């Protein structure tokens with residue numbers, strides 16, 4: 001799979017999103033975009049169709065996590081949207097992930113890529129221990145969740161770029177690592193915990209980096225996007 005930068009369009013409205021996307025209208029490279037909960041809950045499926053019409057690839061990040069039957073039915077609805085990638089939480093279990101895959105697969109056998117979140121990049125090992133009572137190391141849980149995801153037949157996982165190498169080692173080079181938790185060397189980490197730079201993400205072997213505020217909140221978002229592409233894609 002071709003390495004790429006995915007911009008997280010965490011905006012409150014279609015208006016804000018299109019004002020942002022208009023900045024990229026003269027870019028040779030059409031950015032791959034992520035639509036998350038805020039924008040999807042505000043605008044509904046029409047925002048997906050509108051952005052798709054503009055020719056962008058879309059990662060629909062709704063992080064489904066529920067009982068298998070509910071996830072399967074929700075995924076069947078999402079399969080009607082022409083997105084390129086969507087996700088669930090691996091913590092929902094192998095059975096839930098298999099149900100998601102079944103729901104997402106259209107009658108003609110086609111489907112978007114389906115990946116599973118391992119441990120959110122805002123989670124630390126300390127909080128996992130003290131608040132979630134998980135005693136395994138964070139890396140062990142990430143590898144185990146990634147193996148479960150592979151065993152369920154999904155295409156890859158969401159993890160920090162710091163973990164991309166060990167996930168590939170455990171699950172194979174072709175198993176996708178989609179990695180938020182990306183900051184420039186001089187950037188503000190904010191609520192993220194397990195972060196690194198686009199250049200380091202490339203060295204460790206991420207397939208896709210997901211970048212939100214370092215681009216969307218930059219003084220010059222196009223320059224910030226180009227910097228990500230230069231460091232990560234080359």
Ligand SMILES: O=C(O)c1cc(=O)[nH]c(=O)n1[C@@H]1O[C@H](COP(=O)(O)O)[C@@H](O)[C@H]1O
Pocket residue numbers: 008010036061063087117119120121122158159180181182192210211212213214
């Ligand atoms: O599934 C995701 O995309 C995701 C998983 C995760 O573990 N961490 C994470 O930050 N994300 C998303 O990636 C984006 C990161 O945004 P920034 O922190 O602004 O770069 C946000 O839209 C998050 O919802």
